[in-house]
Amino acid sequence: MNATAAKPGGHLLPEDIAMLTTKFQDQSEKIATSITRSMNVYANSQNESQFDPERVNAFDRVLVKQFSHLLKDDEFVAKNPDAISRRVLNGIFVAVRMVAGPDRIEQYEQDAYLVMQRVRDDMKDAFSWESVYADMRVKNMLNQLLVSMVPHFMKLETRLDWFLSVINSNLSEVSSTSPVTDWKLSPNSVFFVLEALFTHLRINAEDDMARMRLSKQFGAETLEVVLELLGKMSDYRAKNL
Numbered sequence: 001m002n003a004t005a006a007k008p009g010g011h012l013l014p015e016d017i018a019m020l021t022t023k024f025q026d027q028s029e030k031i032a033t034s035i036t037r038s039m040n041v042y043a044n045s046q047n048e049s050q051f052d053p054e055r056v057n058a059f060d061r062v063l064v065k066q067f068s069h070l071l072k073d074d075e076f077v078a079k080n081p082d083a084i085s086r087r088v089l090n091g092i093f094v095a096v097r098m099v100a101g102p103d104r105i106e107q108y109e110q111d112a113y114l115v116m117q118r119v120r121d122d123m124k125d126a127f128s129w130e131s132v133y134a135d136m137r138v139k140n141m142l143n144q145l146l147v148s149m150v151p152h153f154m155k156l157e158t159r160l161d162w163f164l165s166v167i168n169s170n171l172s173e174v175s176s177t178s179p180v181t182d183w184k185l186s187p188n189s190v191f192f193v194l195e196a197l198f199t200h201l202r203i204n205a206e207d208d209m210a211r212m213r214l215s216k217q218f219g220a221e222t223l224e225v226v227l228e229l230l231g232k233m234s235d236y237r238a239k240n241l
Contacts, residue, residue, distance in 0.1 A: 057109060057113075059108045059111075059112035059141075062141070063096065064089065066142075067092070067193055070084045070193065071084055071085070071086050074178060074180045077183060081183075081186055082186050084189050085185075086172065087174060087180060088185055090170050091167030091170035091171055091172075092193065095167060095170075098166065099148075099152045100148050104145070111141055115137045115141075119135060142201075143204060146200065146201040150201075150225055150226050154228070154229055156229070160194065168185055171185075188241075195233060198229075198230070198233065202230050205226060211223070214226070
């Protein structure tokens, strides 16, 4: 997919999306199970300090944390079409996996799990997920992921259309009695999801010391591309929202 996106004037058409989605179908069961676990964890946030290694994918938690503030209850979403349902989770994970590549994501899953274990061992009963999110190893991992995604979204409006299509083609399943059975992510809301995903990178890019670290880690040229995308996102927000 990265090769397709990198071609001069490359646009991912509906048939490209269908082909890429088919290519990832052999992993869909694993992804769906992982997302369901993440949804259960966030739906039961009162158990924030508890940890069940058989139930929680640490990397899922880190990724969902970036946009969890956007997710609304089903009843609210049913009355507000531009609100964002938890049904987007599966589609977002599919899209991220397609952009970053399954091998990279699987490595992050392993690394995040190890970090979480170390944090848990260090903190014992005082363990909290906020401590995992704040861990520098996790922050570096998130920077690596987001920087790897930047080139894919340089043609911002085209990629927003692609992002919306992938998410709505891979919504998490709900019961037939759910008020959001027929819900789809709206074109007005997909930008907010993308913006939230890149917020961590924007925060780093806007801080002098953190920006220097990004430049040292990824190189000045890569940082320029990152800043260019963040500028495009700011312009899009100013013109369209």
